[in-house]
Amino acid sequence: MKATIITIGDEILIGQILDTNSRYISRALNAHGIVVAERTSIGDRRDQIVATLDRALAESDIVIITGGLGPTKDDITKHTLCNYFGSIMRYDEVEAEHIRTLLAARNIAFNELNRGQAMVPECCTVLHNAHGTAPGMWFEHNGRVVVSLPGVPFEMQHLIDEEVMPRLKAHFDLREIVHRTMITFGIAESILAERIAQWEDALPEYLHLAYLPAPNVVRLRLSAYEVEGKEVRHEIDRQFATLRTIIPDNIAGFEDASVEELVHNILIERGDTLAVAESCTGGTIASKFTAQAGASAYFLCGVVSYSNEAKCNVLGVNPRDIEQYGAVSEQVAKAMAEGARVVSGAKFAISTTGIAGPTGGSAEKPVGTVWIGVATPEKNFAVLKNCGTDRSQIISRATAYAIALLYEEIK
Amino acid sequence: MKATIITIGDEILIGQILDTNSRYISRALNAHGIVVAERTSIGDRRDQIVATLDRALAESDIVIITGGLGPTKDDITKHTLCNYFGSIMRYDEVEAEHIRTLLAARNIAFNELNRGQAMVPECCTVLHNAHGTAPGMWFEHNGRVVVSLPGVPFEMQHLIDEEVMPRLKAHFDLREIVHRTMITFGIAESILAERIAQWEDALPEYLHLAYLPAPNVVRLRLSAYEVEGKEVRHEIDRQFATLRTIIPDNIAGFEDASVEELVHNILIERGDTLAVAESCTGGTIASKFTAQAGASAYFLCGVVSYSNEAKCNVLGVNPRDIEQYGAVSEQVAKAMAEGARVVSGAKFAISTTGIAGPTGGSAEKPVGTVWIGVATPEKNFAVLKNCGTDRSQIISRATAYAIALLYEEIK
Numbered sequence: 001m002k003a004t005i006i007t008i009g010d011e012i013l014i015g016q017i018l019d020t021n022s023r024y025i026s027r028a029l030n031a032h033g034i035v036v037a038e039r040t041s042i043g044d045r046r047d048q049i050v051a052t053l054d055r056a057l058a059e060s061d062i063v064i065i066t067g068g069l070g071p072t073k074d075d076i077t078k079h080t081l082c083n084y085f086g087s088i089m090r091y092d093e094v095e096a097e098h099i100r101t102l103l104a105a106r107n108i109a110f111n112e113l114n115r116g117q118a119m120v121p122e123c124c125t126v127l128h129n130a131h132g133t134a135p136g137m138w139f140e141h142n143g144r145v146v147v148s149l150p151g152v153p154f155e156m157q158h159l160i161d162e163e164v165m166p167r168l169k170a171h172f173d174l175r176e177i178v179h180r181t182m183i184t185f186g187i188a189e190s191i192l193a194e195r196i197a198q199w200e201d202a203l204p205e206y207l208h209l210a211y212l213p214a215p216n217v218v219r220l221r222l223s224a225y226e227v228e229g230k231e232v233r234h235e236i237d238r239q240f241a242t243l244r245t246i247i248p249d250n251i252a253g254f255e256d257a258s259v260e261e262l263v264h265n266i267l268i269e270r271g272d273t274l275a276v277a278e279s280c281t282g283g284t285i286a287s288k289f290t291a292q293a294g295a296s297a298y299f300l301c302g303v304v305s306y307s308n309e310a311k312c313n314v315l316g317v318n319p320r321d322i323e324q325y326g327a328v329s330e331q332v333a334k335a336m337a338e339g340a341r342v343v344s345g346a347k348f349a350i351s352t353t354g355i356a357g358p359t360g361g362s363a364e365k366p367v368g369t370v371w372i373g374v375a376t377p378e379k380n381f382a383v384l385k386n387c388g389t390d391r392s393q394i395i396s397r398a399t400a401y402a403i404a405l406l407y408e409e410i411k
Numbered sequence: 412m413k414a415t416i417i418t419i420g421d422e423i424l425i426g427q428i429l430d431t432n433s434r435y436i437s438r439a440l441n442a443h444g445i446v447v448a449e450r451t452s453i454g455d456r457r458d459q460i461v462a463t464l465d466r467a468l469a470e471s472d473i474v475i476i477t478g479g480l481g482p483t484k485d486d487i488t489k490h491t492l493c494n495y496f497g498s499i500m501r502y503d504e505v506e507a508e509h510i511r512t513l514l515a516a517r518n519i520a521f522n523e524l525n526r527g528q529a530m531v532p533e534c535c536t537v538l539h540n541a542h543g544t545a546p547g548m549w550f551e552h553n554g555r556v557v558v559s560l561p562g563v564p565f566e567m568q569h570l571i572d573e574e575v576m577p578r579l580k581a582h583f584d585l586r587e588i589v590h591r592t593m594i595t596f597g598i599a600e601s602i603l604a605e606r607i608a609q610w611e612d613a614l615p616e617y618l619h620l621a622y623l624p625a626p627n628v629v630r631l632r633l634s635a636y637e638v639e640g641k642e643v644r645h646e647i648d649r650q651f652a653t654l655r656t657i658i659p660d661n662i663a664g665f666e667d668a669s670v671e672e673l674v675h676n677i678l679i680e681r682g683d684t685l686a687v688a689e690s691c692t693g694g695t696i697a698s699k700f701t702a703q704a705g706a707s708a709y710f711l712c713g714v715v716s717y718s719n720e721a722k723c724n725v726l727g728v729n730p731r732d733i734e735q736y737g738a739v740s741e742q743v744a745k746a747m748a749e750g751a752r753v754v755s756g757a758k759f760a761i762s763t764t765g766i767a768g769p770t771g772g773s774a775e776k777p778v779g780t781v782w783i784g785v786a787t788p789e790k791n792f793a794v795l796k797n798c799g800t801d802r803s804q805i806i807s808r809a810t811a812y813a814i815a816l817l818y819e820e821i822k
């Protein structure tokens with residue numbers, strides 16, 4: 001079963017927003033055995049929507065469209081689809097009532113534009129958008145399915161999970177897609193490829209190998225499309241076991257969940273608790289944990305100690321350590337982690353202190369220098385990492401290193 | 412001048428990575444007056460690359476391709492382009508030497524696969540990739556330009572900035588694209604659209620209006636494509652001046668500045684300081700401020716007081732207030748903000764305490780209930796907001812409301 005994803009909106013084409021919807025939908029479709037053949041982003045233009053839909057329907061069984069469902073004049077997706085399928089608009093009382101309720105909760109009057117949001121093409125099945133005012137729509141056309149969803153990410157996500165995927169599973173006879181990724185480290189892509197060439201050549205035809213290089217890490221992904229999952233998973237296990245004999249010292253593990261998910265699950269399972277003390281990562285580590293439902297079971301406290309006073313007053317860092325070694329130092333990273341542990345009463349704590357740039361670097365401590373501290377009931381140590389040259393890159397790498405270090409410690 | 416962006420890689424279609432390259436390229440092209448007509452992501456398959464290229468060349472003057480240039484077998488872009496343009500491969504000594512030097516710095520031997528990276532189609536101009544081993548390529552074909560770049564983001568970015576954009580400017584006679592965005596707040600999208608309908612209808616035909624809603628904020632973007640920039644900017648200024656007379660109390664600022672950027676600029680300009688105390692937003696507010704270069708000038712401290720103990724021990728909230736009113740209450744929100752102000756010594760502080768869900772709600776305080784606190788040298792108050800029903804929605808709305816409330820207070 002093949003799918004095309006179409007995201008509509010000039011804000012995507014001019015680069016004003018990042019298209020995260022396509023990725024979410026790709027993952028959901030893949031998880032249910034549907035092959036994403038193509039993703040396309042186009043503008044809010046009738047002719048372009050029609051041409052893209054023509055092409056998508058010629059190539060795919062399923063077309064998922066997001067965007068262009070707002071109440072204002074620049075949003076034309078709904079009327080374009082209504083015309084495309086030769087239908088007319090009807091007023092949906094249930095949706096109107098839902099919109100009225102959502103608006104009332106925010107003290108907003110229901111007006112003509114909201115009335116327009118409750119209009120839907122007669123030929124579609126309405127997908128109820130519990131979290132927003134733009135209903136989703138499900139069209140069937142010559143054995144193909146076209147779904148139109150709002151572009152607001154969390155509204156789209158709920159609709160995909162709760163409405164679209166269950167319906168697609170019921171409507172089509174879906175097989176499985178299997179992806180499995182092995183993480184290798186300490187070996188360059190070209191050397192790795194040379195070393196495993198024979199293994200690669202002997203792979204069964206239905207297994208596709210991809211190399212995904214990153215600094216010091218190459219991910220090897222084996223994929224099989226529309227297969228019997230159980231058998232294929234077995235075969236992939238066998239293939240990876242062989243690979244382990246070829247590069248025994250270069251395998252870091254397998255990739256399923258994010259590292260913060262792994263930590264989240266371990267802490268909940270064991271009833272252990274966590275605190276964080278962040279300088280250069282500025283709250284990003286705390287936000288990664290607290291974004292996960294159930295985090296309050298273990299996440300006790302985060303301190304974003306940006307100023308030296310906060311490091312000393314809130315976390316109990318010794319001002320003399322800051323004076324002697326600098327705020328970005330092994331001593332301060334250790335003291336921050338231990339301070340967070342003590343002030344919160346948590347079992348584990350991690351800390352970051354570094355130079356996120358663009359200014360503040362020196363020859364001795366250039367931009368990108370980050371000390372990551374760990375405190376447990378038994379240990380208190382810190383590790384030095386160079387996290388790159390760009391502020392957002394440094395924040396995200398330091399966050400990833402800190403969470404990985406915690407995972408290593410508790411796993 | 413129209414462009415199509417093609418990103419190649421199965422890792423995009425299965426959602427293993429987020430496609431940030433398309434956005435970067437979109438912005439660069441827009442900034443130089445080139446209209447992005449479409450963005451497409453496809454797999455590492457010869458037939459699909461050829462079909463997509465055929466279509467892109469029929470519609471656009473410029474095609475920018477990223478991905479599929481690695482040294483391994485799954486990367487087929489270079490050979491596919493070479494065939495597409497009827498060329499043959501040649502060995503580029505300069506690129507080979509560059510690759511050899513890069514590898515030597517990492518103690519990696521130059522092997523057959525690296526030799527393959529130094530092969531380029533005879534018909535292309537090589538775009539030197541100073542930061543990586545895969546050269547970029549520039550093809551000219553029937554008056555159109557096709558550029559192929561590596562998919563590694565920072566390598567692609569350097570090539571776009573240093574090689575591709577200067578060459579496109581020299582090659583084509585480019586006009587201008589103008590985007591200008593006004594930020595409105597405190598008025599729902601549908602109400603706003605109703606209020607400015609007459610103004611919208613009277614806009615000159617070449618000005619396109621887009622509504623970009625976010626929690627408590629609606630951005631209004633006026634765009635004009637391939638015009639004389641100076642004149643159009645003048646006209647947009649006039650139009651926005653008129654708009655100011657229609658909604659005088661709802662304009663927060665201009666351009667793409669987010670509300671946190673506006674606060675950032677005000678605090679730096681005035682030399683004022685900020686602290687935050689977060690419960691349900693879990694570090695997200697702190698991370699928004701500290702993501703901005705220069706935040707250390709005013710951001711003193713954030714406290715993610717997830718546990719009641721942290722609220723009391725770190726922020727000095729009275730345990731009896733938590734007992735009597737609950738952690739999610741006006742009293743606790745006020746005390747958290749004032750506590751953050753006192754412990755950090757900052758002039759201003761904001762706080763959040765709410766129920767992010769999915770569990771923890773009650774009839775009296777359902778999921779989505781958030782109290783937002785503000786503390787200044789003169790005031791200490793809190794505001795109740797319903798921030799939705801979904802955890803990530805609640806976190807992002809509460810974050811936006813809190814920052815907007817601070818902006819209101821200091822602007």
